[in-house]
Every structure is written in structure tokens, then in C-alpha cells.
Amino acid sequence: MSLFVDEVVVEVKAGRGGNGKVAFRREAHVEFGGPFGGNGGNGGNIYFVGDEGKNTLIDLKYNRHIRAQHGANGEIKGMHGANAEHTYVRVPLGTIVYDEKNNLIGEVLYHGQELLVAKGGKGGRGNIAFATNKNQAPDFAEQGDPGQTFRAKVELQVLADVGLLGYPSVGKSTLISSISNAKAKIAPYPFTTLSPQLGMVRVDEDEFVVADLPGLIEYAHLGVGLGIQFLKHVERCRVLLHIVSMESEDPYKDYLTINNELVQYDEALKDRVQIVVANKMDTEDAEEKLKEFESKLNGIKVFPISALNREGLMALKYEIIRVLKTIPKFEPKQITKVYEFNENKDSDFVITKGDDGIFDITGEKVFILFNRTDFNNESAVKRFARQLRGIGIDEALREAGVQNGDIVRIFSYEFEYLE
Template structure:
């Protein structure tokens, strides 16, 4: 028996780009050997890919650290390093991914659909890329950029055309087992269904997916019973099949309470299309109860069925098909995530004075530049210093009140400020 997991957090890391190479041509009969260090390859991306054969996030629960491979380093003779292969993680349809700032990255609605989760870093440039008329023999190269790294929140909202709605033991599991290919557990006690069951229903040339969702009870919107775990899966169903048991003392009261729970959880759900079904019409007194229900729900068409004896099922299935033809397919949620630096272009760095009196420089753009340098290469350090001046850091430090001889810290690197 598989465990149903519909929410998990995972750390995702794009691969780091390979380092550029510092090399020079050393060939016979070549009097002036120029730079020949190649560029590093790009790091791999992390993708989630939709798999209609999966219905739980259990794989991610036991794979909390997902890391793409790094690009290979540049080589001599101008040979570039190979790009790393991308990493693909298969997830169920209906998977929604948020980043560590709770911004939506995207969701997966279709089989084979790939969603970019974390980008790999660009490969560093080798010294052959820095050759110019002014510097014909550069003796430095760039290191590869780091890949994106963050803790992602992954949620699953079961994707189904039709969701079965109703109190526990109204016959949802029996119904899905007789109209679809789902093999649901059936018993006469609360919460038989502890995880959603999906089944495919075929009606002549049409088909739809139906979900038997965990039983709903009063105060579910507050987390009572299976509460929120149930309700969040209702959001993605295009049609709700509201099943009422004629064994209940008051089916109309059940109908009102279930709809109230939906509205309290998400007001938009009160407008979701519902098909009302009176189940267990084979029990004693069912006819009187359904007649009383029709008096209360004057403008609602009620379908009478017995899932156990399979009566009334064909008419119900045709009604579902007709209703689904009038309801548009789900649109994906709109992502707010943009794969660029969050710093503004006119403010690529931040200056603050730390508790130890050191002037600290930070910022995503600055972090990227810093990670590209080899701090053990004097030429690379000089180039980095020029980049800092071009960013306006010298002027900004003066405005911040720095004095000659004070220390500046850029991440793990410290230097003395000299005018």
C-alpha cells in the first residue's frame, strides 16, 4: 500500500558552471603562443516533469536534496568544457511548486510537461575569451557561476475532472469502484478513504477522471478530521458530484453543512458546478427522503442511484459528460517567479557597517561577480577591483563615510581601503 504524501519541502540546487581555463599555446614553430584556455560548461538545470502514473509526492519525501550536476572545466587548446546534463524529477499531475519566498514557480497539469525549478550556473570564461589588443596574453580566467539553490515547497492538488463530495460512508468509494477502473477500499465506517483515489470513466467516445476524496465532516475548514487535506484537493476539480445518502436522518441538512464547509474554506467554491446525487435508493424510506429533498432544493436536479445495485449509473455518467463539455479546462496558476537578480539594476550592491566596524558589501549581482574570480590570482583580483569601480562602489564607500585604511569585507574576502 503506497503512502499518500501531498506536501513536502525539498532543497534544490542547480549545477555550478565549470571553471574557465588559463592556458597558453606551446607549439613548435609558433613564435608567439597566445592564450588558449577554453570556457567551462554550464551547470545542469533541475526540472520537475509531469507523470500521469504518479499520484503522490512520496518520492520527494525520501529525496529531500535534489542537485543537478556541475559543468566540466575548460581545457587547453581552446576546448570548452561540456555542459552538464539536466536533472529531471518525475512528479504527479497537479504538483504546485513555490520558492523560499513563497512565490509561485509554477504547476504541472499535463503528462510530460517540464517545469524549470532551479537554473544551473553559467560556465566561466577561459583566458582565450579575454584576449584583446590591450591585453594579448591575459593570465586569468573566470570561475563558473553557482546554480540556484533554495528550499522549495511542493504541494499536490489532485487533478480530476470530477470530485466526489459528501460525508463519510455516503457511498463514494462504492460509486467510484463501479463506474471507473479505480479499486477503492470500501467499508461502513468513517474515513475509509485516507487518500484520494483516482479512476478513469469511459462513456462511449468520451472519458473523464473522477476522484474519491477523503470524507468531509463539519468544521473541516478548521482542520477537523481530514479537514484541509481534503478541501485543498477540491479546488482543482471542475465538477463536484455531491452525494447524499438516503440512510441519513436529514439529507438536506447534510447538503447544507457540506456546502457551508466549502464556502468557509474558499468562497469561490460556492460557485463550482455541482451535480446532486441521492445514493442508496434501495434502502427503506429512501423515496420519501428524496421527495422531501426535492421540496427543499426546488431548482436542483437530483439523480437517484444505487451504487451497490448499479441502478441509475448510466444516466448519471451521461450527465457528467454533458456538463464537462460546457466547463473549460483548468488554466495554470500564474507564476510570479522571474529568473533574474532581485536587486534593481541601479543598486547592484548593498553597503552596511558591521558590528566589528568593517564595511560589508553584499548583493546578488556582487555575489555573482565575486564567485567568478580566483582570489589566488593577482590578475583576477585586479580585474575584480576594476569591476567594483565600474559599479560605483568607490564613490558609495566614500558616501558611507569610509576612511583611509579601514577594512572592507566582500563575503569571505577582506581588503584595506586606500584612496
């Protein structure tokens, strides 16, 4: 039996773009030479791909560093470097991905669905791309952009059509074993189900996926018992099969307590469609308890069953099919953050002065320009200085009080400021 893992943190590192090439055309019998260095290839992206055959994140637990390949460097004779192949990681349906600031990246709900988790860096341009009428022989090129690197929080919320809801030992495991192909562990003690069990149920030409989830108890929304582990999986079930045991001393109290836990965890769950099931109808006084239970539900239909004796199951399955046909499937949550550098961003840079008297320049656009510059190439460094002036850094430094001879630092590059 494989270990169930529904939350893991992994480091994702997309591929870096290849560097552009500085080269010149010098061939016999060629009248005109000129720049002839090709562009670098783009770095590989990292995608998560939905796989309906998986039901746990255990693969990520033992592979916490996911890296994509780098783009190839540009070459002479104007040859561009190859784009790197993308990296695809197969994950179970219901996988949700957040960045290290807990911003939602996206989620995977369908088999074969591809979710872009980390974007590869753009390839740098070779010197052939910088040739102009004014500068017909540029002797510099761009370096490739780094790929996105961060720690991603990956969470699994079991994706099922029907979730079994109720106290421990109300017969959820017995029911899923009776109506589906799932082989759940069954025993007469609390918390038998320690992790979600999925089963496929077929009714004539229709089918649905049912999930037996960890048992719920009072104060589960505060983390008591296996509460949080249960409740986060409930969110992804289209229909809740609320099972109440007729063996209980007070079935109606159990029913109210469980519903209260749902609302305390997420108020939106109060509107989730429920089918109420009275299980263990084979026990003593079950009929009397059922009548009393139904009288308190204000007309809510109750389906009496005995999961152990397989009684009343066909009527219940037909009702589930009928209800499911009226409820649309979940759509992916909206992505709240798009992982792309914005080269036209209004706030290009930030200038701060440290206790050591050094002026630090940071910012997203400066970061892009910095990483594209080959600081071993004098022409590239001069171009970098022109780019900084172009976005207003010189003027901003003067406003910040910089003086001749002060040290200015841009990430790992330091220089002396001179008017």
C-alpha cells in the first residue's frame, strides 16, 4: 500500500536562456563581413500535468528539486541556439500549486491538463541582432535570462464527484467497499480511514468517483482529530453523502454537529448539495430512530440503507447519478499571479542607502538588464550604463544625494559614481 501524501514543498528551477554569441563574418570571397553571432535558445519551462492514475503526491515527496534544462548558447555564422525541452511532472487531479508567498499559481483538474509552474528564461540576443546603421559592427551580446526559481507549495485536494461525510464508524468504508471497486480498510474503531480512498461506481451507462475521507468529529475545524485533513478534501467534492448511523444515541445531533463543522471551516460548504443517508438499518431500534430523525429534518429526503447487508444501495446510486447530472464540474481557480517579467513595468527600480554609505539599486527591470549583461565585455558594460540612464537612474541617484566618489551597487556589481 502506497503512502498517501497530500502536501509537499518542492524547489522548482526553470531553465536559463542561452547566451547570445559575439562573432563576425570573415570568410574568403565574401565581400561584406559584419556581425554574425546567433541568439541563445529559451530555457525550459516546468509544467505539472494531470494524471488520473495518480492519487498521491508521494513522487514529489522524494523528488523535491525539479529542474528544467537550459537553452543552448548562440553560435557563429548566425546560428541560433536550440530551445531547451520542457520538463513535465505528472500529478494527481486536484493538485493546487502556490508560490512561496502563498499566491495561487493554479490547479490541475483534468487528465492531461498542463499547468505552467515555472517559466524558463528568454535566450539572449547575439550581436547580429544589434547591428544598426549607426553601429554596423556591435561587439557585444546579451546573456540569457535566468529561469524562475522558487519554493512551491503543492497541495492535493482529492477530486471526486461524491464525498462521504460523517462521524467515524458510521459505515463510510463499508459503503464505499459495497458500491465501488475500492478496497477500504474496515474496523469498528475511530479514524480507521486515515487517508482518502477513491472508488469508481458504475450505474448502467453512468459512472462517478466516490471518496471515503478521514472521519470527522466535533471541533474538527480547529484541527481536532483528523479534522483539517478531512475538511480540505471535502472542498473538491461536488456532492456530499451525509451518512448518519442509526446505531447512534442521537442521529439528529450527529447530523447537526457535522454540518456545523463544515460551516465553521468554510461557510461556502453550507450550500454544497447533500444526500442524507441513514445507515445501519439492520440494527435494533433503527426504524424508530429513523422516523424520529426524519421528523426533525423538515422534509429533507433520507435514504435508508444497510451497507453491511447491501440493502437500499441501488436506490441510493440512482439518486446520486440524478443529482450529479444537475451539478456542473469544478472550474479551475483563477490564477492570482502571473510569473512573467514585465519589461514595461512603471516602477523600474528602487534606490536605498545602507549604513555603509553604499547606494543599492534594485528592481525588476534592473534585474533583467543586469542579468543580460556580460560584465567581462567592455562594450556590454557601456550599453548597460546607457540603459540605466535611459530609465532615469542617474537623475534618481542625484535626488537621493549621491556624490562623486560614492559607491553604487547593483546586485553583485559595484562601481564608483562619477559625474
